Amino acid sequence: MDAATERSEFRQSSANTKPSFVDMINILVVDDDATTLAIVSAMLKTWSYQVVSVRNPIDALATLRARKGIFDLVVTDLHMPQMNGFELQKHVHEEFKLPVIMMSADDKESVILKSLEGGVVYYIVKPVSKDDIKNVWQYAVAAKKGKSVTIEEIESAPGEAPGEVEDGSSETSSDTDEEKQDKKAETKVKRARKRHREDDNEERMVAPKKPKVVWTNSLHNQFLLAIRHIGLDKAVPKRILEFMNVPGLTRENVASHLQKYRIFLKRVAEKARLSKCLSDRVFRSSFAFGHPALVFNNVQRDQYYSQLLNPQQMGTSIASTFQPSAGNGSTLALTAAASNNLGSIQFPNYHQSSSSNGSRSFPQLIGSSQSRLFNNNQANILCQQPMLGNGNGDQLLCQANRRTAAFGVQQLMNTFGNVGMSFGLMNNNIGTNSLMHVYPQQSQPRQNGVFTFTNNPFSYNFATSGNQNSSSYTPLSSSFENMGSNVNNVNQRVPNSSHQLVSNFAVSQIMSSSGRELVGLMGSQPAGMLNNITNDIDIGGGYPNVSLTGASIGNNNGIFNSGYMAQLGASSSSMSSSAGFEISASSAYQFPPSLLKNNGDDQQQNVPVLPPPAGNINDQCGLTNMNVGGGNVENSHSGVMDNTITTDAPPTLINNNNISHEQELVGDIDDLMLSNLFMDQQNNYEPSPPPFEQQDGDQDQLPPDFASFLYQVEVPDPTADQVPNPDSYHVEDNAANDRSWNQQQEGGDQQVVNPEFGGNVFDSEDYSILFDPEHPFQDCDDDFLNAILDADM
DNA sequence: GAACTAATAT
DNA sequence: CATATTAGTT
DSSP, X not given: OOHHHHHHHHHHHOOSSOOGGGGGOEEEEEOSSHHHHHHHHHHHHHTTOEEEEESSHHHHHHHHHHTTTTOOEEEEESOOSSSOHHHHHHHIIIXXXXXXXXXXXXXXXXXXXXXXXXXXXXXXXXXOOHHHHHTTHHHHHHHHTTOOOOHHHHHTSTTSOTTOOOOGGGOOOOOOHHHHHTHHHHHHHHHHHHTTTTTSOGGGOOSOOOOOOOOOHHHHHHHHHHHHHHOTTTOXXXXXXXXXXXXXXXXXXXXXXXXXXXXXXXXXXXXXXXXXXXXXXXXXXXXXXXXXXXXXXXXXXXXXXXXXXXXXXXXXXXXXXXXXXXXXXXXXXXXXXXXXXXXXXXXXXXXXOSSSOGGGOSOOOEEEEOOOSSOTTTTOTTOOOOOOOOOTTOOOOOOEEOSOTTSOOOEEEETTTTOOOOOOTTOOSSOSSOOOOOXXXXXXXXXXXXXXXXXXXXXXXXXXXXXOOGGXXXXXXXXXXXXXXXXXXXXXXXXXXXXXXXXXXXEEEEXXXXXXXXXXXXXXXXXXXXXXXXXXXXXXXXXXXXXXXXXXXXXXXSSOBEEEXXXXXXXXXXXXXXXXXXXXXXXXXXXXXXXXXXXXXXXXXXXXXXOOOTTSSHHHHTOOEEEEEOHHHHHHHTTOEEEEEOOOOXXXXXXXTSOEEOOOOOSOHHHHHHHHHHHHHHTTOOOOOOSSOOSSOOTTOOOGGGGGGGSOOOOOOTTSSSOOOTTOEEEEEOSHHHHHHHHHTTOGGGOOOOGGXXXXXXXXXXXXXXXXXXXXXXXXXXXXXXXXXXXXX
């Protein structure tokens, strides 16, 4: 039999399952300790091995001599009186050429190494488990074949911790030309022999089998992270592998997974292309950077409307309007009570009024983002279990969230007003005279504000509380005292009984440097996950001069710590953001050198420069869910505020010395969404319940809202008699070149087509959607939409 | 020849 | 089905 055939046979027969011929394998067990001897022998017998046990090495050698040729394997203790395991092994090797497996309680690396170097084929640290010895037949077979079993192979032998990826270096690959010639024949021979393999066994049994790589969530997330960083188009196995830096993972492994992933992407894309369902259209459009006008048609919009307003979805009571949730990827999330929304993040916002009445001259907002793409915990990969308590009926629960904050729609929640309103791209029940801009995320200038509220009567409160007594609202400085800058402060009652605030999650408390006045709160990880929260708050001269520097948000996966920074401007009408992520290297995640930047500080290790993980920061997806203080807060502001809320958390990476590195986000939101969807499928999660009726029974239909985060939305005034008309929007470009180009094209501000994108795709960077209450419904241009759809992909 | 990836095998 | 391996291309 030629070598190729042998190898094939080996593959065939070296499955995890114990071959039937083990009952032909004779093992001599040597241990001076009778108990161990009995146990090990019994274990071996339960695996059907033929076992002879002796109490000392001398007897062992005598037995071997007496029954020469019978034994296939010797299993011996290391420490024995007359002769230790090393010596015995030496004798056994010289005289009988039998493989020896060493057992010892000694787990010192030096000892193990010495044993292996001395020729011991496998070292078992006592206590011996059944699994340890289950597959020792492999050593017998390997020895018979005259094959040496490498250390790597031993290490991948049974008993190894699952999930580890074996080093591919143990691969025995040395194809000769001969082998290659014979490939076809090989297959036939393999099949033919398969049947009588078991009679014809040992010869082909060789070494322990190399385990399959299991693409766990964690591994897949690294994979996704790599793809995100590299960019889907440029993500090839080698680069992905490089980035992932997982020991033992091979390029082939990655290639295989990538193939699967691509198939997934393709399938989703195809569905989007084929379906007339709007959600699919949206999906499709978002592939092409999206066109906001694609998002809804009338019917769907209405459906979406009702969906968003559905109390079941959004929660209606004060207590249940929002719950804080811990996003997985360094994210603190807020979710609606009745829908375990995914991937939210909380971020600090600052609300400053230039013209509000004087009684409310304190900052009081905390926004939160929330994904509504995936509802109902169907996508809780990498979950954290709820770990934070609740208090006083407020039911603030921390819920597991995945890192898909990236996807969702915008919502404004009137928390205190007990109304639970929300708006999406075209859904605005809150309205005021305010306009909310949601800029496209992908190329969002990071230093600019994203959400702009104009003449906004709201003030913004800590989004999760939902339990403020609207009639007794008092400054947050008292309410949120000790809100918790670390995990120990979770679930802390606010002393002021009128507020009933329970901080059920770890937040950063953002205090003024002088007055201990709470400027903001920053969501962070729940207990146990919080690594660092650092706030650097500097408030000069009181309001309106607030700056805050973010928090690190720990990640208990050890992938990295990310933080969020926001700087709040001094102007009464604007807040500028110089926010960023802070990522500090963590030992658990090893970044390839190419991704590290040395900041020049000797004390400072290189820090990775890479974007934050998918979806863990709201701004990446731009969908922000904000609790808008209604009730008392709202009233007190009476609609004359002019706020700019920056919710943009630029993916700026900041090293520990606060030297920031701007980093453009790589990849686009659709990739992220798809990635996560992919993982949902991997995990057999139910598909997200689409907000719209399914049109073709397609279970994989995507909810339509995810594209909306790309765009800027302006929201009419909900307090006006006039009901906000979600159709009354139009697309408006913001960039001069777009504008001029647009004018040349005579599309007006209805259609902004950026030639950079092939003339059929919007440049998401440079336009917004404006709601215009003055105008009647205005559907998007179907022809145009169709054109995009047709041209796309 | 290395790497990618579609195709195929396990 | 998920992953590994092969085989054809680039």
